[in-house]
Amino acid sequence: MSVVVYAPASIGNVSVGFDVLGAAVSPIDGTLLGDRVRVAAGQTSFSLQCVGAFVDKLPQQAEENIVYRCWQVFARELDKKGIALLSVAVTLEKNMPIGSGLGSSACSIVAALDALNRFHDQPLNETELLALMGEMEGEISGSLHYDNVAPCFLGGLQFMVEELGIISQKVPCFDDWYWVMAYPGIKVPTAEARAILPAQYRRQDVIAHGRYLGGFIHACHSQQPLLAAKMIHDVVAEPYREKLLPQFNQARKYALEAGAIASGISGSGPTMFSICTDLEVAQRLAKWLTVNYVQNDEGFVHVCQLDKQGAKVTGSEL
Numbered sequence: 156m157s158v159v160v161y162a163p164a165s166i167g168n169v170s171v172g173f174d175v176l177g178a179a180v181s182p183i184d185g186t187l188l189g190d191r192v193r194v195a196a197g198q199t200s201f202s203l204q205c206v207g208a209f210v211d212k213l214p215q216q217a218e219e220n221i222v223y224r225c226w227q228v229f230a231r232e233l234d235k236k237g238i239a240l241l242s243v244a245v246t247l248e249k250n251m252p253i254g255s256g257l258g259s260s261a262c263s264i265v266a267a268l269d270a271l272n273r274f275h276d277q278p279l280n281e282t283e284l285l286a287l288m289g290e291m292e293g294e295i296s297g298s299l300h301y302d303n304v305a306p307c308f309l310g311g312l313q314f315m316v317e318e319l320g321i322i323s324q325k326v327p328c329f330d331d332w333y334w335v336m337a338y339p340g341i342k343v344p345t346a347e348a349r350a351i352l353p354a355q356y357r358r359q360d361v362i363a364h365g366r367y368l369g370g371f372i373h374a375c376h377s378q379q380p381l382l383a384a385k386m387i388h389d390v391v392a393e394p395y396r397e398k399l400l401p402q403f404n405q406a407r408k409y410a411l412e413a414g415a416i417a418s419g420i421s422g423s424g425p426t427m428f429s430i431c432t433d434l435e436v437a438q439r440l441a442k443w444l445t446v447n448y449v450q451n452d453e454g455f456v457h458v459c460q461l462d463k464q465g466a467k468v469t470g471s472e473l
């Protein structure tokens with residue numbers, strides 16, 4: 156018996172909700188923009204094999220791969236419940252560039268923990284699993300934030316409520332939005348992009364942040380797409396991070412002039428997202444970004460839609 160789980164790319168923050176809002180996305184052409192993890196019965200308690208386009212960018216030692224830590228914390232939780240841990244042979248298909256702003260580590264974490272849980276007949280419930288995913292993301296980035304793992308696992312646009320035993324809840328979004336995701340091919344480590352943020356903010360920024368985030372969530376619930384798009388402003392991270400992203404300002408200016416209704420940094424960058432309501436505009440913009448924002452042959456641009464499903468089983472073999 157074996158199981159393969161696919162976990163999609165995600166946009167941390169969606170500009171307007173630093174650490175509390177995230178969206179899962181998948182390319183409209185069917186490309187798998189996410190990692191896959193296969194868990195099968197093993198000869199030893201744990202073994203890890205890595206394959207995929209970005210396998211060379213992973214740490215050399217299996218013990219430094221976040222998938223190994225996922226197995227350790229999963230074992231810890233089973234031990235607490237008095238449930239036997241099975242021997243597993245794990246394969247990670249690393250399709251996501253690291254330090255890209257596309258939630259690459261979240262993809263590995265979510266696919267690994269979901270696959271381990273399914274292989275053991277789901278001993279952990281959704282909230283227990285999501286809490287572990289957040290713990291793993293916190294180890295990598297230096298502080299706990301769920302805005303990648305929650306949408307990656309649960310799908311759609313997710314808001315981190317973190318109250319009443321609930322970690323995250325889905326926010327209604329707009330089905331006709333195309334999300335143009337442009338990854339230039341350079342690396343921005345999340346931990347470093349967090350370290351440059353100020354420890355304190357001015358009152359006017361706090362007020363603006365409240366208005367934008369509250370306005371965005373209100374516009375989503377009342378289904379006012381243009382108002383929602385107007386609220387997509389980042390006063391918390393973007394002013395400090397844009398210097399890490401060559402050509403970001405110029406590319407965003409172009410995107411808005413070309414017809415995108417909003418644009419911003421995906422996660423901690425360097426990926427840029429742009430929202431379009433017209434597929435032709437999205438495709439034209441994607442072409443321009445491929446020539447003008449992508450910096451090397453590791454970069455790419457995809458026209459995406461919200462991935463409403465999140466993590467999913469794709470079969471038993473990779």
Ligand SMILES: Nc1ncnc2c1ncn2[C@@H]1O[C@H](COP(=O)(O)OP(=O)(O)O)[C@@H](O)[C@H]1O
Nearest residue numbers: 219220221253254255256258259260263344345
């Ligand atoms: N399976 C994995 N996938 C991605 N990164 C991993 C994995 N295992 C360990 N890492 C390490 O975690 C860090 C992830 O960096 P980060 O900037 O948070 O990436 P991202 O923002 O793309 O998730 C890197 O230092 C990387 O070497």
Ligand SMILES: N[C@@H](CCOP(=O)(O)O)C(=O)O
Nearest residue numbers: 167174256257258345422423
């Ligand atoms: N809220 C986080 C999101 C980081 O996303 P990543 O894809 O860059 O890991 C932040 O902005 O630091």
